[in-house]
Amino acid sequence: MKSVNETREPATAPRIWVTTVLFASTALAAVTLVPLYGVLVGFHWYQWLAFAVIGALCGFSITAGYHRLWSHRTYEAHWSLRLLFALFGAAALQNSILVWCSGHRRHHRHVDDNDQDPYSARRGFWFSHIGWMLRDYPSGREDFSNARDLQRDRIVMWQHNHYVPITLAMNLGLPLLLGLLTGDVIGMLLLAGVLRIVVNHHTTFFINSLAHIWGRRPYTDENTARDNDLLAFFTFGEGYHNYHHIFQTDYRNGIRWYQWDPTKWLIRTASWLGLARNLKTVPTMRIQRAMLTMQFKRAEQKLQESNHRESWRELLEKEAQDFSAALNEWKELQSRRYENARERLLAKWESAAIRTRVKELEYSLKMQRKRLQIMMEQFHLCPATAT
Numbered sequence: 001m002k003s004v005n006e007t008r009e010p011a012t013a014p015r016i017w018v019t020t021v022l023f024a025s026t027a028l029a030a031v032t033l034v035p036l037y038g039v040l041v042g043f044h045w046y047q048w049l050a051f052a053v054i055g056a057l058c059g060f061s062i063t064a065g066y067h068r069l070w071s072h073r074t075y076e077a078h079w080s081l082r083l084l085f086a087l088f089g090a091a092a093l094q095n096s097i098l099v100w101c102s103g104h105r106r107h108h109r110h111v112d113d114n115d116q117d118p119y120s121a122r123r124g125f126w127f128s129h130i131g132w133m134l135r136d137y138p139s140g141r142e143d144f145s146n147a148r149d150l151q152r153d154r155i156v157m158w159q160h161n162h163y164v165p166i167t168l169a170m171n172l173g174l175p176l177l178l179g180l181l182t183g184d185v186i187g188m189l190l191l192a193g194v195l196r197i198v199v200n201h202h203t204t205f206f207i208n209s210l211a212h213i214w215g216r217r218p219y220t221d222e223n224t225a226r227d228n229d230l231l232a233f234f235t236f237g238e239g240y241h242n243y244h245h246i247f248q249t250d251y252r253n254g255i256r257w258y259q260w261d262p263t264k265w266l267i268r269t270a271s272w273l274g275l276a277r278n279l280k281t282v283p284t285m286r287i288q289r290a291m292l293t294m295q296f297k298r299a300e301q302k303l304q305e306s307n308h309r310e311s312w313r314e315l316l317e318k319e320a321q322d323f324s325a326a327l328n329e330w331k332e333l334q335s336r337r338y339e340n341a342r343e344r345l346l347a348k349w350e351s352a353a354i355r356t357r358v359k360e361l362e363y364s365l366k367m368q369r370k371r372l373q374i375m376m377e378q379f380h381l382c383p384a385t386a387t
């Protein structure tokens with residue numbers, strides 16, 4: 001792993017003035033002109049409504065469109081939905097689908113590698129939040145060799161080739177039109193244009209910065225990505241970033257029913273309406289396996305730190321044996337199902353029996369996770385001298 005100082009990136013890369021001026025001026029206007037206009041003239045409810053509706057459309061175009069559809073191919077979408085995402089994604093002012101997704105695929109492939117991850121969190125909060133876009137760093141150079149599939153998507157290429165006029169139409173044209181229709185152009189431009197862009201920007205940027213710094217790591221600790229409920233609330237569900245980094249082909253980020261993931265709900269609703277299909281999910285057993293592996297790892301670390309509590313070790317080893325037996329049985333069932341399906345041999349009753357057994361194994365791993373949790377809690381309560 002490389003630290004901030006070990007990166008081979010130049011200390012100062014050439015500044016990219018377009019993005020620097022754009023980010024600085026919109027942020028400055030959002031904290032000065034917007035409140036000033038609010039105090040001196042006042043905003044109408046319909047301007048706030050436009051702010052919320054366009055903001056939500058832009059947010060979902062990034063999360064459900066740029067991210068889960070185009071970057072990760074977690075489902076397929078009807079052209080009308082893709083067009084909507086392309087238009088409001090341009091309004092979110094985060095570059096074209098092609099540039100965004102190609103960079104994001106590199107982020108996943110080389111996560112935390114300071115030389116190849118365009119927004120490596122190991123280079124600090126500022127860099128991963130916004131700094132990476134303000135200078136022409138070698139790690140951020142465009143390379144579409146990982147996005148050939150996107151280059152075959154006509155909507156993606158149309159948006160990429162006409163990015164500036166589409167962005168101008170969506171960011172200036174739309175609020176201007178709404179302003180003319182409602183009689184207050186400046187108020188509409190300030191709320192549905194400026195403030196909305198700044199909010200859209202920083203909520204997305206938090207995924208690259210905060211979601212790699214602050215939160216828990218229930219599925220893997222091999223990268224910096226975290227699960228963070230608060231962040232998920234402000235980012236349409238993208239805050240479950242630890243899950244997302246290990247299972248990037250899953251259309252969900254928050255997998256539990258109580259986790260806030262409106263992007264997942266939107267994709268599911270779109271599939272009910274016939275606008276999305278082939279929604280991909282990761283098998284529950286793989287999720288349980290990841291969580292249990294992490295729990296064992298943590299339990300093992302705790303044991304190492306203590307005065308070698310042999311009774312605990314025995315218990316833990318017994319659990320570890322059960323775990324690997326369950327995994328072996330699951331792998332065996334998977335290969336039997338795969339082999340039989342390939343040769344079209346699997347009888348209906350046998351297929352149902354395998355499914356039932358997999359469900360039982362899933363349940364047993366869930367119970368094991370609970371047992372380990374209780375073990376760790378008791379372990380904490382034990383006096384340090386106990387053996």
Ligand SMILES: [Zn+2]
Binds near residue numbers: 067072104
């Ligand atoms: Zn991703």
Ligand SMILES: [Zn+2]
Binds near residue numbers: 107208245
């Ligand atoms: Zn990430």
